[in-house]
Amino acid sequence: xxxxxxxxxxxxxxxxxxxxxxxxxxxxxxxxxxxxxxxxxxxxxxxxxxxxxxxxxxxxxxxxxxxxxxxxxxxxxxxxxxxxxxxxxxxxxxxxxxxxxxxxxxxxxxxxxxxxxxxxxxxxxxxxxxxxxxxxxxxxxxxxxxxxxxxxxxxxxxxxxxxxxxxxxxxxxxxxxxxxxxxxxxxxxxxxxxxxxxxxxxxxxxxxxxxxxxxxxxxxxxxxxxxxxxxxxxxxxxxxxxxxxxxxxxxxxxxxxxxxxxxxxxxxxxxxxxxxxxxxxxxxxxxxxxxxxxxxxxxxxxxxxxxxxxxxxxxxxxxxxxxxxxxxxxxxxxxxxxxxxxxxxxxxxxxxxxxxxxxxxxxxxxxxxxxxxxxxxxxxxxxxxxxxxxxxxxxxxxxxxxxxxxxxxxxxxxxxxx
Amino acid sequence: xxxxxxxxxxxxxxxxxxxxxxxxxxxxxxxxxxxxxxxxxxxxxxxxxxxxxxxxxxxxxxxxxxxxxxxxxxxxxxxxxxxxxxxxxxxxxxxxxxxxxxxxxxxxxxxxxxxxxxxxxxxxxxxxxxxxxxxxxxxxxxxxxxxxxxxxxxxxxxxxxxxxxxxxxxxxxxxxxxxxxxxxxxxxxxxxxxxxxxxxxxxxxxxxxxxxxxxxxxxxxxxxxxxxxxxxxxxxxxxxxxxxxxxxxxxxxxxxxxxxxxxxxxxxxxxxxxxxxxxxxxxxxxxxxxxxxxxxxxxxxxxxxxxxxxxxxxxxxxxxxxxxxxxxxxxxxxxxxxxxxxxxxxxxxxxxxxxxxxxxxxxxxxxxxxxxxxx
Numbered sequence: 001x002x003x004x005x006x007x008x009x010x011x012x013x014x015x016x017x018x019x020x021x022x023x024x025x026x027x028x029x030x031x032x033x034x035x036x037x038x039x040x041x042x043x044x045x046x047x048x049x050x051x052x053x054x055x056x057x058x059x060x061x062x063x064x065x066x067x068x069x070x071x072x073x074x075x076x077x078x079x080x081x082x083x084x085x086x087x088x089x090x091x092x093x094x095x096x097x098x099x100x101x102x103x104x105x106x107x108x109x110x111x112x113x114x115x116x117x118x119x120x121x122x123x124x125x126x127x128x129x130x131x132x133x134x135x136x137x138x139x140x141x142x143x144x145x146x147x148x149x150x151x152x153x154x155x156x157x158x159x160x161x162x163x164x165x166x167x168x169x170x171x172x173x174x175x176x177x178x179x180x181x182x183x184x185x186x187x188x189x190x191x192x193x194x195x196x197x198x199x200x201x202x203x204x205x206x207x208x209x210x211x212x213x214x215x216x217x218x219x220x221x222x223x224x225x226x227x228x229x230x231x232x233x234x235x236x237x238x239x240x241x242x243x244x245x246x247x248x249x250x251x252x253x254x255x256x257x258x259x260x261x262x263x264x265x266x267x268x269x270x271x272x273x274x275x276x277x278x279x280x281x282x283x284x285x286x287x288x289x290x291x292x293x294x295x296x297x298x299x300x301x302x303x304x305x306x307x308x309x310x311x312x313x314x315x316x317x318x319x320x321x322x323x324x325x326x327x328x329x330x331x332x333x334x335x336x337x338x339x340x341x342x343x344x345x346x347x348x349x350x351x352x353x354x355x356x357x358x359x360x361x362x363x364x365x366x367x368x369x370x371x372x373x374x375x376x377x378x379x380x381x382x383x384x385x386x387x388x389x390x391x392x393x394x395x396x397x398x399x400x401x402x403x404x405x406x407x408x409x410x411x412x413x414x415x416x417x418x
Numbered sequence: 419x420x421x422x423x424x425x426x427x428x429x430x431x432x433x434x435x436x437x438x439x440x441x442x443x444x445x446x447x448x449x450x451x452x453x454x455x456x457x458x459x460x461x462x463x464x465x466x467x468x469x470x471x472x473x474x475x476x477x478x479x480x481x482x483x484x485x486x487x488x489x490x491x492x493x494x495x496x497x498x499x500x501x502x503x504x505x506x507x508x509x510x511x512x513x514x515x516x517x518x519x520x521x522x523x524x525x526x527x528x529x530x531x532x533x534x535x536x537x538x539x540x541x542x543x544x545x546x547x548x549x550x551x552x553x554x555x556x557x558x559x560x561x562x563x564x565x566x567x568x569x570x571x572x573x574x575x576x577x578x579x580x581x582x583x584x585x586x587x588x589x590x591x592x593x594x595x596x597x598x599x600x601x602x603x604x605x606x607x608x609x610x611x612x613x614x615x616x617x618x619x620x621x622x623x624x625x626x627x628x629x630x631x632x633x634x635x636x637x638x639x640x641x642x643x644x645x646x647x648x649x650x651x652x653x654x655x656x657x658x659x660x661x662x663x664x665x666x667x668x669x670x671x672x673x674x675x676x677x678x679x680x681x682x683x684x685x686x687x688x689x690x691x692x693x694x695x696x697x698x699x700x701x702x703x704x705x706x707x708x709x710x711x712x713x714x715x716x717x718x719x720x721x722x723x724x725x726x727x728x729x730x731x732x733x734x735x736x737x738x739x740x741x742x743x744x745x746x747x748x749x750x751x752x753x754x755x756x757x758x759x760x761x762x763x764x765x766x767x768x769x770x771x772x773x774x775x776x777x778x779x780x781x782x783x784x785x786x787x788x789x790x791x792x793x
Contacts, residue, residue: 072481073480075484076483231445238433242428246599288594311597315590315778
């Protein structure tokens with residue numbers, strides 16, 4: 001196999017003399033060369049910090065993002081690339097690792113095929129050597145004594161437990177190249193933490209690294225299938241909407257604003273939806289909106305429906321023409337919105353003041369808690385002759401629960417004495 | 419009763435937005451569910467070529483940015499709490515010149531506020547979202563048809579100008595079902611990436627006349643591609659405020675302003691005289707339309723301006739506004755953010771805001787205010 005070009009454009013590295021990042025850059029270049037991976041098959045994603053300065057000497061593709069976010073950015077790149085031969089390599093420091101801890105765990109959990117090179121020089125080098133979440137206790141005793149009882153994260157263990165295919169730690173030195181080769185050859189998420197010196201702000205000698213490092217060199221291999229992404233054409237969201245022919249006239253004589261109020265889980269929203277669809281079946285215009293508390297499974301549920309022979313702009317209801325109220329939750333919620341002009345169709349169990357124009361019916365008793373709202377609607381359409389009941393029947397016919405709903409129409413008709 | 423071959427259906431804005439984005443060529447939806455953007459999430463899961471459930475909104479937009487570097491158009495939808503987390507990455511994508519469509523569905527704030535109550539409270543956040551005052555296009559649908567066409571436009575602009583685009587909407591706009599004449603929806607044209615056409619000499623941020631650098635995805639086997647969130651030169655390498663790098667940064671604003679006339683959308687109904695103009699956007703525009711229709715029946719005809727491109731603020735809108743003596747600005751927030759966007763924080767005496775929180779502004783409120791200034 002023909003030799004491939006090095007990823008390094010120069011031997012002059014942009015780091016301080018004696019910096020561990022230089023060693024790692026050379027090891028990475030050697031590893032890629034030995035694996036016959038050419039520069040343009042590599043997308044290097046660099047984090048913020050000294051480690052990110054490497055971009056300028058690379059012949060690879062480079063993406064320089066935000067502090068801590070390189071792993072998340074790399075995940076998107078990996079899954080967006082349709083060529084699995086391309087290598088996505090993240091270079092980040094210990095500072096970025098804690099800002100982006102969630103991103104590391106998530107990429108490991110999904111076992112996305114990227115290699116993370118974690119250059120752990122135990123300090124924030126670019127801002128003056130402050131301690132990081134990976135600084136071992138003995139170094140904290142020197143740099144930040146009040147922090148010295150707080151242990152560092154074992155990131156290799158964390159990503160291993162989260163689901164990484166490969167997770168290793170090594171003190172900077174000759175073994176690093178083999179660990180990087182292994183990581184690059186692993187299909188799935190691989191992380192290599194390299195414990196390094198920072199000649200300006202951290203430890204300066206390999207011997208000191210060995211002495212201070214909190215966790216041992218380690219290599220965890222758990223090969224399993226990486227997450228892949230496919231892009232497939234899907235069906236239009238408009239295909240299965242019930243559509244009704246546009247008619248030139250409608251039996252609807254005026255605009256009706258209807259409130260349907262009940263309790264969560266009581267079929268209020270689907271009843272409102274079906275009433276609005278019935279309006280469209282009958283050639284009119286309709287809107288429907290829902291209101292419910294933040295916890296959608298409890299408390300009130302209110303549907304607001306407008307039926308009109310003309311296009312509707314404003315979808316709110318100032319004073320409703322009709323309110324169908326089937327439970328105390330519903331009454332509580334809408335009572336202040338009603339006036340003497342509003343026709344109330346209510347469950348007979350509700351205690352409604354005499355001042356309202358109301359028709360009390362055994363809705364709950366006749367149709368049960370889930371059928372009361374739709375039965376009330378059917379009653380209203382029948383008794384007031386607003387729309388032909390067939391419109392509602394036709395709207396229900398295309399609903400997945402048509403078999404459950406259709407008998408409710410009968411009940412509404414019976415209550416209307418028809 | 420005569421019928422035609424045309425059909426009518428009941429549909430919500432979320433469905434139309436997602437379908438239009440998919441037809442425009444959006445490749446992947448990356449998101450974290452949040453009310454009132456949760457229907458957008460659910461529809462995208464059914465419809466998009468690929469879908470990613472992110473563990474938080476910071477991750478969501480970072481993943482989206484990663485997809486964009488490979489030439490895939492990402493989309494996300496959120497509400498203020500999620501958008502707040504996206505802010506840093508939004509800045510990154512402006513600097514890297516990566517496309518994304520963010521559907522921002524507004525709800526009542528501050529903070530987590532009330533998730534199931536609509537609002538129009540995020541406009542000035544969008545105006546100031548990018549450090550240094552760089553604009554991102556903000557389009558504002560005001561009815562079902564806008565949800566459809568402006569979603570398609572958002573995708574087109576995002577890709578053509580290599581920029582994040584926000585489709586600014588709100589709970590009542592995307593979660594209310596309306597009547598739609600299905601066949602009235604115009605075709606959505608697929609997005610066109612500004613791909614580099616040459617054989618050599620590619621530089622990631624070297625621009626052409628239109629101010630937009632041609633695109634090559636990362637992983638290309640011919641050209642080295644760089645994306646950079648920091649101040650950079652044409653090669654995409656980090657540069658500390660060199661003249662070339664600063665010129666590149668200035669261009670981020672200029673390219674949007676230069677193309678603004680091509681994405682200026684508004685709806686204007688002139689008033690019979692130029693006494694009063696109602697200005698609104700998003701869901702409040704529907705109350706304004708209703709109010710003006712009722713006033714017309716009663717013999718009054720003020721003007722109506724519905725803004726559909728709201729930022730950068732279009733010159734075409736200014737030209738209309740300046741013709742009127744009184745301006746009534748209708749928006750669902752406490753202090754009049756649109757009015758402040760247009761006139762600053764000391765409103766002229768001829769500007770009359772109608773503001774409210776917690777519920778829709780009604781046509782009755784609008785009519786009452788407009789009548790005051792038609793006397």
